[in-house]
Amino acid sequence: xxxxxxxxxxxxxxxxxxxxxxxxxxxxxxxxxxxxxxxxxxxxxxxxxxxxxxxxxxxxxxxxxxxxxxxxxxxxxxxxxxxxxxxxxxxxxxxxxxxxxxxxxxxxxxxxxxxxxxxxxxxxxxxxxxxxxxxxxxxxxxxxxxxxxxxxxxxxxxxxxxxxxxxxxxxxxxxxxxxxxxxxxxxxxxxxxxxxxxxxxxxxxxxxxxxxxxxxxxxxxxxxxxxxxxxxxxxxxxxxxxxxxxxxxxxxxxxxxxxxxxxxxxxxxxxxxxxxxxxxx
Amino acid sequence: xxxxxxxxxxxxxxxxxxxxxxxxxxxxxxxxxxxxxxxxxxxxxxxxxxxxxxxxxxxxxxxxxxxxxxxxxxxxxxxxxxxxxxxxxxxxxxxxxxxxxxxxxxxxxxxxxxxxxxxxxxxxxxxxxxxxxxxxxxxxxxxxxxxxxxxxxxxxxxxxxxxxxxxxxxxxxxxxxxxxxxxxxxxxxxxxxxxxxxxxxxxxxxxxxxxxxxxxxxxxxxxxxxxxxxxxxxxxxxxxxxxxxxxxxxxxxxxxxxxxxxx
Ligand SMILES: Nc1ncnc2c1ncn2[C@@H]1O[C@H](COP(=O)(O)OP(=O)(O)O)[C@@H](O)[C@H]1O
Ligand SMILES: [Mg+2]
Numbered sequence: 122x123x124x125x126x127x128x129x130x131x132x133x134x135x136x137x138x139x140x141x142x143x144x145x146x147x148x149x150x151x152x153x154x155x156x157x158x159x160x161x162x163x164x165x166x167x168x169x170x171x172x173x174x175x176x177x178x179x180x181x182x183x184x185x186x187x188x189x190x191x192x193x194x195x196x197x198x199x200x201x202x203x204x205x206x207x208x209x210x211x212x213x214x215x216x217x218x219x220x221x222x223x224x225x226x227x228x229x230x231x232x233x234x235x236x237x238x239x240x241x242x243x244x245x246x247x248x249x250x251x252x253x254x255x256x257x258x259x260x261x262x263x264x265x266x267x268x269x270x271x272x273x274x275x276x277x278x279x280x281x282x283x284x285x286x287x288x289x290x291x292x293x294x295x296x297x298x299x300x301x302x303x304x305x306x307x308x309x310x311x312x313x314x315x316x317x318x319x320x321x322x323x324x325x326x327x328x329x330x331x332x333x334x335x336x337x338x339x340x341x342x343x344x345x346x347x348x349x350x351x352x353x354x355x356x357x358x359x360x361x362x363x364x365x366x367x368x369x370x371x372x373x374x375x376x377x378x379x380x381x382x383x384x385x386x387x388x389x390x391x392x393x394x395x396x397x398x399x400x401x402x
Numbered sequence: 403x404x405x406x407x408x409x410x411x412x413x414x415x416x417x418x419x420x421x422x423x424x425x426x427x428x429x430x431x432x433x434x435x436x437x438x439x440x441x442x443x444x445x446x447x448x449x450x451x452x453x454x455x456x457x458x459x460x461x462x463x464x465x466x467x468x469x470x471x472x473x474x475x476x477x478x479x480x481x482x483x484x485x486x487x488x489x490x491x492x493x494x495x496x497x498x499x500x501x502x503x504x505x506x507x508x509x510x511x512x513x514x515x516x517x518x519x520x521x522x523x524x525x526x527x528x529x530x531x532x533x534x535x536x537x538x539x540x541x542x543x544x545x546x547x548x549x550x551x552x553x554x555x556x557x558x559x560x561x562x563x564x565x566x567x568x569x570x571x572x573x574x575x576x577x578x579x580x581x582x583x584x585x586x587x588x589x590x591x592x593x594x595x596x597x598x599x600x601x602x603x604x605x606x607x608x609x610x611x612x613x614x615x616x617x618x619x620x621x622x623x624x625x626x627x628x629x630x631x632x633x634x635x636x637x638x639x640x641x642x643x644x645x646x647x648x649x650x651x652x653x654x655x656x657x658x659x660x661x662x663x664x665x
Binding site (some may be wrong): 171184187188189190210212213215216219221222223224225227228234236237239240241242267268281284288 | 407408410411414420421425426493497498499501502503504505506507508662
């Protein structure tokens with residue numbers, strides 16, 4: 122491509138190129154191998170769900186793919202760019218809604234969206250239009266001019282997602298986007314994911330719920346202790362589970378031979394430092 | 403990332419920072435109130451006694467003491483505002499805003515320049531309040547425009563350097579609470595300098611420390627500049643300390659920018 126790309130409007134020929142290509146991804150924190158040789162390919166315009174319990178390495182995976190952490194080893198391409206060498210082009214293409222809402226609590230909802238629009242270098246008219254449209258779409262218009270500190274957790278979560286969308290990403294990472302949400306907000310998030318995909322956007326989401334992976338994903342990868350232990354369409358995965366159960370414990374037992382609770386030796390250890398140094402770039 | 407975006411993104415971040423200030427003026431007022439209280443307490447409660455101990459002919463007065471401690475109070479004001487910077491940086495770090503910014507294709511430095519420029523703005527506001535306050539209490543200066551210009555320059559340099567140091571402290575803190583405590587050392591150190599009593603009156607060990615810590619030459623320089631007396635070698639020491647502290651803070655901050663909050 123020679124011309125500057127318009128986010129969200131990839132050339133038709135690119136739609137079939139993988140949005141994410143990962144081979145041999147390794148990441149350790151000290152002696153703890155959090156990702157232990159992960160291979161992953163996500164075609165553009167599809168939804169991929171990383172399914173796994175607490176401590177499986179989902180957030181670490183998202184942090185690496187979204188340029189926040191560097192991998193120890195592995196061949197990684199995101200949105201067609203080498204993750205290490207072209208990280209700023211990767212950033213221009215992606216949007217991230219992390220596991221915990223990252224919004225400015227001192228600003229109003231409208232100001233939060235406006236901040237993201239300004240940092241995306243949208244012109245005034247476009248920014249104003251998109252802000253209003255997103256506030257309406259996420260049912261936040263009534264509270265838009267109140268400080269987000271006073272908002273409910275569900276509203277904050279929806280705003281976080283709106284802040285990601287206003288940057289017009291071609292590839293979106295959603296880290297446990299519905300954990301802790303009420304059923305209505307969860308449906309809302311699902312609807313947004315489907316709309317994005319209909320527009321040609323690629324979505325990689327992580328979840329602890331098989332039901333969610335089933336409802337949204339084209340392909341599901343089961344992450345267990347840093348390895349992808351199973352991968353396939355939701356139907357293929359469910360076929361491996363005896364009976365009718367969609368309970369994650371049952372899926373895990375069937376796929377890994379052990380239960381969810383037994384997978385994370387470090388999860389019980391809250392003593393780890395609160396922040397992690399990234400390799401200098 | 404092209405140059406226009408460095409400026410544009412930095413301005414966006416500065417606007418955000420100033421909006422925080424206008425939303426929560428009470429936070430900034432609290433930070434300025436601390437040195438105001440110290441000024442009042444030192445002048446009116448202790449000023450008579452401490453003024454008498456000043457090395458002027460026949461012993462100084464309360465008014466002499468006011469003039470004596472004003473430079474130290476300015477330095478405290480700068481330290482106090484810098485404390486607020488550490489807190490707001492820690493809020494962005496632990497709250498995930500920095501991580502969010504870092505996944506966006508924006509000028510990297512803008513993430514910090516917003517905080518730094520915002521802090522310098524708050525410092526200028528705080529110092530203006532402080533100068534007016536001191537004048538209202540009776541502070542007078544014999545210095546000409548050159549002296550005041552020099553003092554303003556040094557004060558800005560100090561503000562800039564403390565800001566980088568406290569940005570780094572805020573990033574390193576890991577929690578907002580820690581971030582509000584670490585910079586307190588900057589508030590306490592002026593007491594063990596020539597800011598409030600001449601170092602000659604301290605016991606030997608303390609005196610040695612007071613004479614060689616950065617605040618003493620900085621305060622002595624400000625005192626000379628605002629009194630219109632010769633600055634001497636303290637001037638270069640003061641500038642040197644500011645540059646060294648600022649540079650150390652900047653490098654420390656830069657090293658920590660890659661940290662990802664873990665919750
Ligand atoms: N910065 C870090 N330092 C040390 N260990 C970490 C760090 N981040 C994550 N871990 C560990 O890596 C494992 C995977 O964590 P994470 O990727 O957050 O899992 P998930 O998102 O699937 O719950 C956990 O055992 C966690 O304790
Ligand atoms: Mg996680």
